[in-house]
Amino acid sequence: MFRKEVYVERRNRLKNMVKEGIILICGNVDVPMNYPSNTYKWRQDSNFLYFFGLDYPKMAGIIDIDNDQEFIFGDDVSIDDIIWMGPQPTTAELAAEVGVKNSLPWSGLREKTADAFNLGRKIHFLPQYRAENKLLLENLLEVKPAHQKKQASEELIKAIVALRSIKDQYEIAEIEKAMETAWLMHTTAMKMAKPGVYEREVAGVIEGIALSAGGMLSFPAIVTKRGETLHNHFHGNKLEKGDLLLVDAGAETSLHYATDHTRTSPVGGRFSPMQKDIYEIVLQAQVKAIEAIKPGVTNKSVHMLAAKTLAEGLKNLGLMKGDTDAAVQQGAHALFMPHGLGHMMGLDVHDMEDLGEDYVGYDDEVKRSDIFGTAFLRLGRKYQPGFVLTVEPGCYFIPALIEQWKSEKKFTEFINYDKLDAYMNFGGIRIEDDILVTENGHRVMGKPIPKTVEEVESLMDS
Ligand code: GLY
Ligand code: MN
Numbered sequence: 001m002f003r004k005e006v007y008v009e010r011r012n013r014l015k016n017m018v019k020e021g022i023i024l025i026c027g028n029v030d031v032p033m034n035y036p037s038n039t040y041k042w043r044q045d046s047n048f049l050y051f052f053g054l055d056y057p058k059m060a061g062i063i064d065i066d067n068d069q070e071f072i073f074g075d076d077v078s079i080d081d082i083i084w085m086g087p088q089p090t091t092a093e094l095a096a097e098v099g100v101k102n103s104l105p106w107s108g109l110r111e112k113t114a115d116a117f118n119l120g121r122k123i124h125f126l127p128q129y130r131a132e133n134k135l136l137l138e139n140l141l142e143v144k145p146a147h148q149k150k151q152a153s154e155e156l157i158k159a160i161v162a163l164r165s166i167k168d169q170y171e172i173a174e175i176e177k178a179m180e181t182a183w184l185m186h187t188t189a190m191k192m193a194k195p196g197v198y199e200r201e202v203a204g205v206i207e208g209i210a211l212s213a214g215g216m217l218s219f220p221a222i223v224t225k226r227g228e229t230l231h232n233h234f235h236g237n238k239l240e241k242g243d244l245l246l247v248d249a250g251a252e253t254s255l256h257y258a259t260d261h262t263r264t265s266p267v268g269g270r271f272s273p274m275q276k277d278i279y280e281i282v283l284q285a286q287v288k289a290i291e292a293i294k295p296g297v298t299n300k301s302v303h304m305l306a307a308k309t310l311a312e313g314l315k316n317l318g319l320m321k322g323d324t325d326a327a328v329q330q331g332a333h334a335l336f337m338p339h340g341l342g343h344m345m346g347l348d349v350h351d352m353e354d355l356g357e358d359y360v361g362y363d364d365e366v367k368r369s370d371i372f373g374t375a376f377l378r379l380g381r382k383y384q385p386g387f388v389l390t391v392e393p394g395c396y397f398i399p400a401l402i403e404q405w406k407s408e409k410k411f412t413e414f415i416n417y418d419k420l421d422a423y424m425n426f427g428g429i430r431i432e433d434d435i436l437v438t439e440n441g442h443r444v445m446g447k448p449i450p451k452t453v454e455e456v457e458s459l460m461d462s
Contacts, residue, residue: 001053001054001055001097001098001255002053002170002255004097004098004099005099006053006168006170007051007052007053007098007099008098008099010050010051010163011051011063011070011099013163014051014063014159014160014163015063015065015068017155017159017162017163018065018124018153018155018156018159019065019155020065020066020122021065021066021121021122021123021124022062022063022064022065022066022112022116022121022122022123022124023062023063023065023124023153023156024060024061024062024113024123024124024125024140025045025047025048025051025052025060025061025062025063025126026045026048026060026125026126026128026133026136026137027044027045027048027052027054027056027057027058027059027060027061028042028043028044028045028048028057028130028132028133029057029058029132029133030042030057030058031130031132041216042057043216043256044056044057044256045133046256046346046347046348046351046352046354047126047160047354047355048060048061049255049256049347050160050163050164050347051063052072052098052100053097053098054072054094054097054098055256056074056088056094058074058075058106059072059073059074059091059094060072060073060074060106060109061073061100062109062112062113064116066121069101069102070100070101070102071100071102071103071104071108071112072091072094072095072098072100072102072103072104073091073103073104073105073106073108073109073112074091074094074103074105074106075091075105075106076088076090076091076105090103091103091104091105109140110139110140113140113141114140117140117141117142122153123141124153124155124156125137125141125148125151125152125153125156126152126153126156126157126160126354126355127148127149127152127157127354127355127356128145128148128354129354131145134148149356157355157356157359158359160352160355161352161355161359161360164346164347164351164352165344165351165352165360165384165386165387166384166385166386166387167346167386167387167388167436168386171257171346172386172388172436174253174255174257175253175257175258175259175345175346175388175434175436175445176445176446177253177257178213178215178250178251178252178253178257178258178259179259179434179445179446179447180213180446180447181209181210181213181215181251181259182250182251182259182261182446182449183446183447183449184209184213185206185209185210185249185250185251186206186247186249186261186263186449187449187450187459188205188206188209189202189205189206189223189245189247189249189263189265190247190263190265190450190456190459190460191459191460191462192205193239193245193265193266193267193268193269193460194239194267194268194269195239195240195241195267195268196238196239197238197239198235198236198237198238198239199223199224199225199234199235199236199237199238199239199245200223200235200236202223202235202245202247203221203223203235206221206223206247206249207221209251210249210251210252213251214253214254215251215252215253215254215256216251216252217249217250217251217252218250218251218252218258218259218260218349219249219250219258219260219349219350220233221247221248221249222246222247222248222249222262223235223245223246223247223249224237224245224246225237225239225240225243225244225245225246225267225427226427226428227244227245227246227264227394227396227427227428227429227430228396228397228398228399228426228427228428229398229428230338230339230394230396230428239267240267241267241268242266242267242268242272243266243267243427244264244265244266244267244275244426244427244428244429245264245265245266245267246262246263246264246427246428246429246430247262247263247264247265248260248261248262248392248430248432249261249262250349256347257346257347258345258346258347258348258349258351259345259434259445259446260345260349260390260392260432260434261432261433261434261449262392262394262430262431262432263431263432263449263450263451263456264279264282264428264429264430264431265456265460266456266457266460269457269460269461270457271453271456271457274422274423274426275426275429276453277317278317278395278426278429279429279453280313280453281309281310281313281314281317281395282310282393282394282395282429282430282431283431283451283452283453284309284313285306285307285309285310285313285393286306286391286392286393286431286432286433288305288306288309289302289303289305289306289309289341289391289393290391290433290435290442290444292305293383293391293435293437293441293442294383294437294440294441294442295382295383295384295385295437295439295440296382296383297382297383298366298380298381298382298383299341299342299361299377299379299380299381299382299383299389300366300369300377300380300381302341302391303340303341303374303377303380304328304374306337306341306391306393307328307333307334307337307373307374308324308325308328308333309393310333310336310337310393310395311324311327311328311332311333311414312324314333314336314395318416318419319336319415319416319419319420319423320332320333320414320415320416321413321414321415321416322413322414326414327411327414330371330411330414331371331372331373331374332411332414332415333373334371334372334373334374335398335401335402335405335411335415336395336396336397337373337393337394337395337396338372338373338376338396338398338401339373339376339394340374340376340377340378340379341377341379341391341392341393342378342379342389342390342391342392342432343361343378343379343389343390344360344361344378344379344387344388344389345388345389345390345434346388350378351388353378357378360378360379361377361378361379361380361381362380362381363381365381365382366380366381366382367380368380383437383442384437385437385438385439386436386437387436387437388434388435388436388437388445389434389435389437390432390433390434390435391432391433391435392430392431392432392433393430393431394428394429394430394431395428395429396427396428396429396430397420397423397424397425397426397427397428398428399424402417402420402424405417406420431451433445433449433451434446
């Protein structure tokens with residue numbers, strides 16, 4: 001946990017922004033896998049962690065702005081629990097650790113919210129992503145799960161996004177801590193990318209690195225030679241010489257701050273000329289995008305810059321043609337990169353996405369595009385110092401998408417479909433780093449993970 005003052009200050013700032021009513025922040029509960037006492041790996045809710053810091057199941061927090069009171073709800077363990085779990089701190093002790101004066105048993109949550117509900121007071125709550133908390137909210141506030149997203153407090157969502165978007169010095173230090181683990185995970189995966197090795201062996205080893213560093217993966221790892229499938233979680237393929245191994249994986253620290261990197265390595269240690277051509281284009285798109293990051297610039301414009309760099313490179317290779325600006329404006333490049341440049345990162349690897357992607361990534365000034373590909377950009381708005389985000393362009397040859405566009409004769413003025421026949425089994429390349437926006441520019445976080453063709457090949461030799 002951070003020092004208690006960090007959490008007190010965060011709640012004070014939240015109170016000043018939301019101004020009136022009561023704020024309810026639900027922690028998570030343990031969720032069964034296959035029978036009640038065999039649960040999924042425990043993960044606390046990130047908003048609860050941000051404001052209350054307590055990494056224990058079945059807790060909730062209330063900030064009563066009007067009466068200037070704060071409460072933590074949770075049950076103290078019984079002797080039966082102690083036999084199975086060992087001694088545990090009391091709820092009152094835990095509340096005190098994060099500067100909350102009042103603690104009540106779990107049943108008190110119902111009483112507190114019922115009082116406020118009966119008095120017609122404004123109860124600010126967040127959209128929930130777990131069934132257990134949707135049912136809890138229904139039980140407490142009589143709002144059906146299907147209506148909760150719509151009735152969630154926009155004031156609270158916007159205030160939390162404003163606070164959590166700007167990482168303070170403690171959060172930045174915490175993310176930096178996880179970077180050591182990220183470096184080890186990715187360099188290990190590169191060294192393991194040898195013919196005869198199964199994807200699952202690499203996946204197992206890098207997850208083990210994350211676990212042994214004291215945290216866990218920040219999302220289920222993507223370890224695949226079929227990198228053209230963007231979120232491919234199948235790990236059953238055997239690597240063969242000539243494959244590309246795409247590893248998109250990150251770690252969390254024990255305080256749950258994330259990393260998220262992607263590297264794509266040639267199985268056997270050498271890129272083929274065809275692989276190298278595409279790799280260099282993606283690398284250039286990534287490096288140019290990173291160079292453009294500074295406060296005041298929009299991520300949407302940097303996404304477009306990366307798209308143009310990609311399209312220009314593909315034009316030089318003969319895969320695209322025509323006017324690059326027009327191709328990118330109309331979305332022709334999305335055949336090769338049907339995703340956005342990146343996303344915010346912090347306590348969640350896609351930070352705050354539970355609150356709604358548009359609240360995190362867009363505002364009155366920058367609106368989401370409705371063009372295929374560009375529409376998938378999660379973060380469009382202007383950078384501010386303290387933002388942490390990913391930059392992750394890619395180039396993919398997705399047979400089903402190519403076939404579909406070709407049969408529809410889509411963008412024939414920009415795409416040389418005949419040239420794509422040779423790439424149908426190519427797979428995909430993505431390169432991803434995590435960037436901190438500073439007062440005057442940016443900093444790539446962490447110890448550099450080999451990224452150029454020469455760096456990757458030389459690491460694989462070692
Ligand atoms: N690293 C996976 C993603 O950004 O979606
Ligand atoms: Mn990412």
